[in-house]
Amino acid sequence: MICLRKVAIIGVGNSKFGIRNDVNVAELTFEAVKPSFEDAGLAAKDIEFVALGSAGAGAWYEELLPAVVAAEYCGLTKAGLVRCEAACASGSAAFQTAYSVIASGQAEIAMVLGVEKMREIDSLTAMEWIGRAGYYFWEFHNFGLTFPAYYALYANAHMAKFGTTEEDLALVAVKNHKYAIMNPLAHLQNKITVDDVLNSMVIASPLKLFDCCPMTDGAASLILASEEKVKQLDVDTPIWVAGIGCSSGTANLSKRPDYVGLEASVLAAQRAYKTAGISPEQIDVAEVHDCFTIAEIMAYEDLGFCSKGEGAKMIREGQTEIGGKIPVNVDGGLKAKGHPIGATGCSMIYELTKQLRGEAVEKGRQVQLKNYIALAHNIGGTGHYCYVTILRR
Amino acid sequence: MICLRKVAIIGVGNSKFGIRNDVNVAELTFEAVKPSFEDAGLAAKDIEFVALGSAGAGAWYEELLPAVVAAEYCGLTKAGLVRCEAACASGSAAFQTAYSVIASGQAEIAMVLGVEKMREIDSLTAMEWIGRAGYYFWEFHNFGLTFPAYYALYANAHMAKFGTTEEDLALVAVKNHKYAIMNPLAHLQNKITVDDVLNSMVIASPLKLFDCCPMTDGAASLILASEEKVKQLDVDTPIWVAGIGCSSGTANLSKRPDYVGLEASVLAAQRAYKTAGISPEQIDVAEVHDCFTIAEIMAYEDLGFCSKGEGAKMIREGQTEIGGKIPVNVDGGLKAKGHPIGATGCSMIYELTKQLRGEAVEKGRQVQLKNYIALAHNIGGTGHYCYVTILRR
Numbered sequence: 001m002i003c004l005r006k007v008a009i010i011g012v013g014n015s016k017f018g019i020r021n022d023v024n025v026a027e028l029t030f031e032a033v034k035p036s037f038e039d040a041g042l043a044a045k046d047i048e049f050v051a052l053g054s055a056g057a058g059a060w061y062e063e064l065l066p067a068v069v070a071a072e073y074c075g076l077t078k079a080g081l082v083r084c085e086a087a088c089a090s091g092s093a094a095f096q097t098a099y100s101v102i103a104s105g106q107a108e109i110a111m112v113l114g115v116e117k118m119r120e121i122d123s124l125t126a127m128e129w130i131g132r133a134g135y136y137f138w139e140f141h142n143f144g145l146t147f148p149a150y151y152a153l154y155a156n157a158h159m160a161k162f163g164t165t166e167e168d169l170a171l172v173a174v175k176n177h178k179y180a181i182m183n184p185l186a187h188l189q190n191k192i193t194v195d196d197v198l199n200s201m202v203i204a205s206p207l208k209l210f211d212c213c214p215m216t217d218g219a220a221s222l223i224l225a226s227e228e229k230v231k232q233l234d235v236d237t238p239i240w241v242a243g244i245g246c247s248s249g250t251a252n253l254s255k256r257p258d259y260v261g262l263e264a265s266v267l268a269a270q271r272a273y274k275t276a277g278i279s280p281e282q283i284d285v286a287e288v289h290d291c292f293t294i295a296e297i298m299a300y301e302d303l304g305f306c307s308k309g310e311g312a313k314m315i316r317e318g319q320t321e322i323g324g325k326i327p328v329n330v331d332g333g334l335k336a337k338g339h340p341i342g343a344t345g346c347s348m349i350y351e352l353t354k355q356l357r358g359e360a361v362e363k364g365r366q367v368q369l370k371n372y373i374a375l376a377h378n379i380g381g382t383g384h385y386c387y388v389t390i391l392r393r
Numbered sequence: 394m395i396c397l398r399k400v401a402i403i404g405v406g407n408s409k410f411g412i413r414n415d416v417n418v419a420e421l422t423f424e425a426v427k428p429s430f431e432d433a434g435l436a437a438k439d440i441e442f443v444a445l446g447s448a449g450a451g452a453w454y455e456e457l458l459p460a461v462v463a464a465e466y467c468g469l470t471k472a473g474l475v476r477c478e479a480a481c482a483s484g485s486a487a488f489q490t491a492y493s494v495i496a497s498g499q500a501e502i503a504m505v506l507g508v509e510k511m512r513e514i515d516s517l518t519a520m521e522w523i524g525r526a527g528y529y530f531w532e533f534h535n536f537g538l539t540f541p542a543y544y545a546l547y548a549n550a551h552m553a554k555f556g557t558t559e560e561d562l563a564l565v566a567v568k569n570h571k572y573a574i575m576n577p578l579a580h581l582q583n584k585i586t587v588d589d590v591l592n593s594m595v596i597a598s599p600l601k602l603f604d605c606c607p608m609t610d611g612a613a614s615l616i617l618a619s620e621e622k623v624k625q626l627d628v629d630t631p632i633w634v635a636g637i638g639c640s641s642g643t644a645n646l647s648k649r650p651d652y653v654g655l656e657a658s659v660l661a662a663q664r665a666y667k668t669a670g671i672s673p674e675q676i677d678v679a680e681v682h683d684c685f686t687i688a689e690i691m692a693y694e695d696l697g698f699c700s701k702g703e704g705a706k707m708i709r710e711g712q713t714e715i716g717g718k719i720p721v722n723v724d725g726g727l728k729a730k731g732h733p734i735g736a737t738g739c740s741m742i743y744e745l746t747k748q749l750r751g752e753a754v755e756k757g758r759q760v761q762l763k764n765y766i767a768l769a770h771n772i773g774g775t776g777h778y779c780y781v782t783i784l785r786r
Contacts, residue, residue, distance in 0.1 A: 005497070024530065050641070057478070058452050062534075064525035065480055068644040068777040078660060080639035081778055082486040083478040085450070087458055093475040097490050104398065104496035106637070106668075132457035137417065141455075244499070246473035248443070251461040267471060275499075384461040385474055 007102045008230050008238035009391070011040025011223035014350045017187040017338040019119045020217035025054075025066050026073035029115045032221035032343075033074045036111070040223045041233070044075035047223070048107035051098040052083050053090035053114040054342035059129045061117040070115060080107070087133045087380030088291065090114065091220065091345025092387030096244050098224055108229045114346030115219040126215055133381045135251040148212055148292065150253060150382040152204035155294035157259035159206065161309070164297060166206050168312035170197035172293035173210045173335055175321060180332025182365050187216045187338030197293075211293040216338030220346035222353075239353045242278070242373070242392040245271030249383040260309075262383030265302035269377070272388035273304075278373060280304035283326055283390075285355045285367040287348035289379040290333040299377055300328070303388070327367045330360075348376040349389060356393040369393075400495045401623050401631035402784070404433025404616035407743045410580040410731035412512045413610035418447075418459050419466035422508045425614035425736075426467045429504070433616045434626070437468035440616070441500035445476050446487035446507040447735035452522040454510040463508060473500070480526050480773030481684065483507065484613065484738025485780035489637050491617055501622045507739030508612040519608055526774045528644040541605055541685065543646060543775040545597035548687035550652035552599065554702070557690060559599050561705035563590035565686040566603045566728055568714060573725025575758050580609045580731030590686075604686040609731030613739035615746075632746045635671070635766070635785040638664030642776040653702075655776030658695035662770070665781035666697075671766060673697035676719055676783075678748045678760040680741035682772040683726040692770055693721070696781070720760045723753075741769040742782060749786040762786075 013036030020028055029052075037043055052067040063069050067083040080101070086093035091114030098110040118126060131146045139145045158164045174194055180186035192210060200209035230238045247267035250256060257263065273279060280303060288303065290296035297311035305326050306314050314320055320328035331337050331351040334344060351360075352374040360366040372393035379386050406429030408421055416424070422445075430436060445460040456462050460476040473494070479486035484507030491503040511519060524539040532538045551557045567587055573579035585603055593602035623631045640660035643649060650656065666672060673696060681696065683689035690704035698719050699707050707713055713721035724730050724744040727737060744753075745767035753759040765786035772779050 049639075055457075058522070058525065059457065062525070063529050064448075064452065064522065065527070065529075065644065065774060065777060067478070068480075068641055068774065069528060069530070071641055072644040072648070077641055077643050078656075079641060080661075080664075081479065081641035082490065082639075084490075085460070085476040085478060086474065087461075097475065097477075097493065100490065100493035100497045100499065103498070104493045106493065106496075129451070129457065132451065132455070134458070135462060136456045136458075137462070246442075246475075248461055248464055248470055248472060248474035250470050251458065251465040255465070263471075268473075271473075381458060381461065384458060 005103045005105060006227040007099050007224050007241045009222055009353050010225045010230060010235045010238055011036040011042060012350045012353045013039060013221040014185055014347055015219040016185055017216050017218035017340060021119065025061055025063055025115055025117050026070045028117060028217060029070040029113055029219045030074050032219040036221035036223050042223060046109050047076055047079050047111045049080040049098060049101050049110040050076050051094035051112050053094035053345060054083060054116055055085050055087055055090045056116055056118060056341060060126050061120050066115065070113060086385040088341045089345055089378040089380035089385045089387045090342040092378040092389060095345060095349060095389060096246065096387065099241055099244065102224055102226050108226045110224050112222040112224065112346055114343035116340035116342040117217045118215040118340060119217050139253060148204040148207050151292040151294055152207045154259045155206050158294060161260050164312040166198060167194055168315055169211055169293040170194040171315045172290060172296045173197050176290060176329050176333040176335040179330045179365060180336030182363055183331050183337060186332040186336055187214055188336040207292055213291050213334040213339040216340045218338060218340035218343045220343045220350045222346055222349055237357045239356050240392045242390040243272045243276030245269060245275065245388045247386050251384060253382060261298050261302045264383040264386035265299060268386040268388040269303045272390050276390040278390065282371045282373050283375045284369050284371055284373055285352065286326060286328050286375045287351055288328055288377040290329055290335045291339055303377055322367055330365050330367060345378040345387065348378060352376055352391050356391060398496045398498060399620040400492050400617050400634045402615055402746050403618045403623060403628045403631055404429040404435060405743045405746045406432060406614040407578055407740055408612040409578055410609050410611035410733060414512065418454055418456055418508055418510050419463045421510060421610060422463040422506055422612045423467050425612040429614035429616050435616060439502050440469055440472050440504045442473040442491060442494050442503040443469050444487035444491040444505050446483035446738060447476055447509055448478050448480055448483045449509055449511060449734060453519050454513050459508065463506060479778040481734045482738055482771040482773035482778045482780045483735040485771040485782060488738060488742060488782060489639065489780065492634055492637065495617055495619050501619045503617050505615040505617065505739055507736035509733035509735040510610045511608040511733060512610050532646060541597040541600050544685040544687055545600050547652045548599050551687060554653050557705040559591060560587055561708055562604055562686040563587040564708045565683060565689045566590050569683060569722050569726040569728040572723045572758060573729030575756055576724050576730060579725040579729055580607055581729040600685055606684050606727040606732040609733045611731060611733035611736045613736045613743045615739055615742055630750045632749050633785045635783040636665045636669030638662060638668065638781045640779050644777060646775060654691050654695045657776040657779035658692060661779040661781040662696045665783050669783040671783065675764045675766050676768045677762050677764055677766055678745065679719060679721050679768045680744055681721055681770040683722055683728045684732055696770055715760055723758050723760060738771040738780065741771060745769055745784050749784060
């Protein structure tokens with residue numbers, strides 16, 4: 001039996017992404033919360049439950065209890081509260097938790113926050129912390145793998161098996177920078193060419209500097225409500241949660257069956273499609289987890305936007321640009337909008353809500369809506385976690 | 394509208410609590426997972442979703458992604474996965490998340506894990522980390538408050554307002570040590586007297602060493618199932634989740650209305666009682682958050698076991714011992730069973746499940762069951778978070 005209590009997104013907000021040394025973690029959160037309240041026409045007192053996604057508490061920023069500090073700053077004290085961590089998918093995990101609390105009848109209105117401050121510490125220390133987002137005991141500590149190296153293993157395998165080239169990877173970066181320029185919230189605002197990517201510093205071969213997303217500060221806020229509350233509030237354009245699929249992957253990369261795709265993505269997507277009762281062809285617009293360019297190409301395949309091994313063809317043919325078969329990361333993606341770890345999942349849903357409402361028009365980034373269905377794909381670690389969230393207008 | 398999909402606990406496990414330098418975080422988790430599988434008659438493949446409560450990843454133990462590492466070690470890879478953090482209430486937060494995923498129809502069987510390894514690092518560093526579990530920016534960094542000092546503020550206020558004495562606080566420790574001796578899983582196994590407590594080293598006046606819980610390593614595991622699955626599996630004695638209430642409190646202690654109780658406890662309890670449709674008088678046995686002795690006395694009052702200011706009388710009269718009005722922490726509590734932060738909430742529910750099933754008899758700690766209702770009260774920080782969970786046979 002499935003409990004059919006429907007849940008909708010009724011308010012969204014997103015802070016400016018970038019290097020935000022001008023604010024602390026609570027102030028940064030508020031920058032996303034304020035517009036989400038205005039968007040929903042609600043106030044802090046209306047929120048019964050808050051789930052905050054953040055991964056780096058005590059690591060790349062100092063507050064060990066960011067949820068309580070941010071909640072108090074935003075006037076949310078007395079609401080139920082939890083911090084969710086699923087590495088870089090923390091925002092999506094928080095989304096599922098708040099969704100479930102409403103869907104199970106424990107609350108009528110809940111808030112999902114995602115926030116991360118990654119630029120308070122020096123970059124070498126930050127890199128060490130992020131390197132732990134695998135199997136610290138074996139892979140970081142004993143083999144010295146950093147995070148780009150994890151994905152470089154996948155890039156090399158994908159290139160060897162399917163003939164994907166460094167130019168194909170570069171095209172992903174070029175596309176996502178192109179859209180970031182059209183997104184005032186994005187961290188990186190520079191136009192780049194394939195040659196710029198190919199000539200940038202090698203980080204972990206074949207990945208170069210411009211194949212990697214930046215370390216970004218940022219926050220996003222989403223307000224969710226039950227179907228009854230949506231009716232009662234007479235919400236203009238509620239965006240419904242059609243299905244969530246999640247999966248974990250092995251902590252040990254050595255236990256993976258292959259290195260050309262992420263099993264957790266495939267499983268999470270299958271589960272989400274099944275719950276939503278849709279197939280990939282029906283999706284109008286997607287946000288996928290492009291922490292490195294290879295990750296976006298693997299996502300096309302793992303999510304069923306094309307067959308396995310055909311991901312590079314998608315980007316070469318422009319199928320994931322606006323006007324193509326399925327526009328992907330038209331807000332700039334992690335690659336250029338930026339990747340504040342805990343905020344990313346929420347920021348994806350922020351963008352998709354705007355797209356499904358038709359509110360990306362003024363930015364010149366509006367995709368054409370046919371089925372009014374959108375998909376967010378958020379990875380934690382190197383497929384250690386995956387959340388796929390399907391939304392429907 | 395409340396969605397009435399019922400959820401039950403069908404399997405429980407608890408590791409030995411103590412200084413566990415013999416195991417890593419994954420191995421420690423497995424010590425709780427294995428008996429929970431045996432208890433439920435299930436295997437890893439049956440688990441669709443896992444929520445793990447742990448607060449100190451990257452702080453007092455090194456793995457930054459304990460959920461993926463522990464899940465893989467226990468064979469749970471491919472299940473949906475999230476780590477929940479609510480400071481010392483992380484285990485209860487994970488419980489609510491897994492409960493909600495089942496109650497909303499997203500899974501039939503889920504697992505809740507709580508784990509913490511606190512003894513890998515030196516005690517001064519550990520104390521600094523735990524001191525951050527307030528408002529780090531203001532209270533730890535600028536005023537130098539450590540965690541016992543937060544609770545000492547409350548103890549002093551309670552003594553000043555209600556005449557609670559240091560002997561009353563000591564009686565809580567004496568009671569909880571008494572029961573810990575009867576619990577082979579407990580960390581501290583020594584009998585203590587009121588004089589032992591009064592003569593122990595002052596940590597933060599009026600709290601002395603024996604007023605404080607130890608820093609403990611430990612894990613607990615709970616398997617939850619939907620009502621349909623409980624029927625299908627023909628579970629002997631399912632223990633039903635009757636209601637969960639949660640609340641947050643201000644990060645700033647300076648913003649609290651008073652220092653004689655925790656507002657988050659009062660709110661969470663009210664919400665849990667309302668959902669479960671019960672009153673405090675109906676509770677047969679309770680686990681409350683006694684990180685410091687004063688915390689247990691305040692909990693009696695905040696949970697409505699007595700009126701405000703009457704908590705000390707409860708302990709003086711032995712009303713919270715087995716045979717008294719409402720037995721509390723008869724497994725030794727945080728004070729003597731130990732307080733592995735992320736595991737505590739799950740371990741409370743482990744104990745209550747055993748009690749409600751009547752399985753604490755062989756340990757001599759079985760309480761008399763009248764209404765077959767039990768309550769777990771789990772605080773994060775100094776009332777920054779509170780979760781109250783009501784169970785019913």
